[in-house]
Amino acid sequence: MKFNVVLFEDFETLDVFGPVEAIGMLKKFMKDYYEIEFYSKEGGIIRSNQNVRVDTLPLSDIKEDGILLIPGGFGTRKEVDNRELIRRLKDLSDKARYVLTVCTGTALLARTGIIKGIRATTNKMSFNWVEDQDKDVIWIRRARWVHDGKFYTSSGVSAGIDMTLSFISDMMGLNVAKQVATGMEYIWNSDKDSDPFAKDE
Numbered sequence: 439m440k441f442n443v444v445l446f447e448d449f450e451t452l453d454v455f456g457p458v459e460a461i462g463m464l465k466k467f468m469k470d471y472y473e474i475e476f477y478s479k480e481g482g483i484i485r486s487n488q489n490v491r492v493d494t495l496p497l498s499d500i501k502e503d504g505i506l507l508i509p510g511g512f513g514t515r516k517e518v519d520n521r522e523l524i525r526r527l528k529d530l531s532d533k534a535r536y537v538l539t540v541c542t543g544t545a546l547l548a549r550t551g552i553i554k555g556i557r558a559t560t561n562k563m564s565f566n567w568v569e570d571q572d573k574d575v576i577w578i579r580r581a582r583w584v585h586d587g588k589f590y591t592s593s594g595v596s597a598g599i600d601m602t603l604s605f606i607s608d609m610m611g612l613n614v615a616k617q618v619a620t621g622m623e624y625i626w627n628s629d630k631d632s633d634p635f636a637k638d639e
Contacts, residue, residue, distance in 0.1 A: 510541025
């Protein structure tokens, strides 16, 4: 199955490569693992906010019902008003088997309207702005990440790794997720309901 990563200018580097590292680590432990590919609206070189350059394929090349990863970053502030991108994200999210968002990537997903009535979370420093993208989402302010149906949404930046390990645990078992975390030398915050960066409401 494909692990399809959607990029846009000024995405947040760790939002992408934290989850990608965890998914890529599966090669060490599993015969069946996810093939990772990077996409953007038109394809070509896309730069992160930290000036990491990634060669991408156009979104139109996504053919199968794989897993969709939507990162956050400063670029989301512009892309929430990109009607064509939002339309494509809605279509891709409809067809995807699972949709994962990190940080303010949840704002893009919310803007599609596809998560109305769904529980979700996002970056705590940008929470109010993301919440404004769709008030009909059931926003969970204190969560490190939220899993509701086929949607996994996480808090800011490093929380995407915690969420992805949880996704791996759900798909392949807790032992595999622990092996991946150990392989990354990463201390997994496995309590999805507690984000130390959340402020009291």
